[in-house]
Amino acid sequence: MSLLTHHLQFTMVAATPLELGDNAGSAVRGALVNALLDRFCANKDAPTCVDCPLFNVCPVAALVAPMRETGETGGDQRPRPYVTRPPQPRRYAPDETLTFGLGLFGHAAELFPYVVIAAQGIERQGLGRRLQEQNGRRGRVRLLAIHAVNPLTGDRQPLFQADQRQVQVPGIPIGPAEVAAFAATLPENRLTLRFLTPMRLIDKGGLVKRPALRPLIQRLGIRLTDLAAAYGDGPLPAADARALLPLAESATLEYDNTRWIDITSYSRRSGERTPIGGMVGEAVFTGNLGPLREILVWGSLVHVGKNAVKGDGWYVVEG
Numbered sequence: 001m002s003l004l005t006h007h008l009q010f011t012m013v014a015a016t017p018l019e020l021g022d023n024a025g026s027a028v029r030g031a032l033v034n035a036l037l038d039r040f041c042a043n044k045d046a047p048t049c050v051d052c053p054l055f056n057v058c059p060v061a062a063l064v065a066p067m068r069e070t071g072e073t074g075g076d077q078r079p080r081p082y083v084t085r086p087p088q089p090r091r092y093a094p095d096e097t098l099t100f101g102l103g104l105f106g107h108a109a110e111l112f113p114y115v116v117i118a119a120q121g122i123e124r125q126g127l128g129r130r131l132q133e134q135n136g137r138r139g140r141v142r143l144l145a146i147h148a149v150n151p152l153t154g155d156r157q158p159l160f161q162a163d164q165r166q167v168q169v170p171g172i173p174i175g176p177a178e179v180a181a182f183a184a185t186l187p188e189n190r191l192t193l194r195f196l197t198p199m200r201l202i203d204k205g206g207l208v209k210r211p212a213l214r215p216l217i218q219r220l221g222i223r224l225t226d227l228a229a230a231y232g233d234g235p236l237p238a239a240d241a242r243a244l245l246p247l248a249e250s251a252t253l254e255y256d257n258t259r260w261i262d263i264t265s266y267s268r269r270s271g272e273r274t275p276i277g278g279m280v281g282e283a284v285f286t287g288n289l290g291p292l293r294e295i296l297v298w299g300s301l302v303h304v305g306k307n308a309v310k311g312d313g314w315y316v317v318e319g
Helices: 024-040 059-064 106-125 176-183 213-231 242-250 290-302
Strands: 005-014 082-085 097-105 127-131 137-139 141-149 156-161 190-199 252-261 264-266 273-275 278-286 315-318
Touching: 005 106, 005 290, 024 059, 024 082, 024 097, 024 106, 024 127, 059 106, 097 106, 097 141, 097 290, 106 141, 106 213, 176 290, 190 252, 190 290, 213 242, 213 290, 242 290, 290 315
Parallel strands: none
Antiparallel strands: 005 097, 005 141, 082 097, 127 137, 141 156, 190 278, 190 315, 252 278, 264 273
């Protein structure tokens, strides 16, 4: 199986005015992580997960700060086993619904029950900006439903409904077979990439501010290799990007309707702001793209570039 991804869609309704700025993905990710820590952290005196003696048996650490085991290559920390897919950045009036997504990779799907309880915890802590009209409190929401979804086919499976007691296990995994089948439906000589959230790539020491397939494919190869090693059951053939780089380099950017947006994310823990801006919009590439289709489809599932856990690097690939 190599690597499986599970994609969840959360539907909430605003109970009070709610405002999500351009960093909506960061707001959702922060709300989920804070809810996890609030509900399940058994040692809140530890400065970080890594400093906690319960680290190896803690479900919060498995999602928030996964560390490499002895013998694994790379830095101390594994890539996090999830990405967020943010709601539309805007102001929501009471009774308006909003949806956001969460992708879980490999064995992280086993932590789904904790994610459900964390999503319910957002009801207590609120979401979005602190609003003056609410005396500096965040917007309040109610969790209505959680669905498993297949972003490639549109298939949906209800997992949780607010008026029902039982929660179902996610049953729409996406793996190499599903990716290959969808990739085969795409044309071989013309592909459109629609960057739904900022794509922030570093290439040769600088930011990539114009669509280009070579740095995208190169970074995807590294990311997929790391994810398969950390959360899969073996190597992921599509992750071997070395032979694909010349094809990616020779692709022609036929149409460019992208723009760069600057966004920052604030960390309450560190007190620092992090740039999470990047390219958004649409780009059309032509050339010998058949061999690139599969890895590009994988990228649409796992995101690519900086700040994927905050929702960056989300795109779709179309004919």
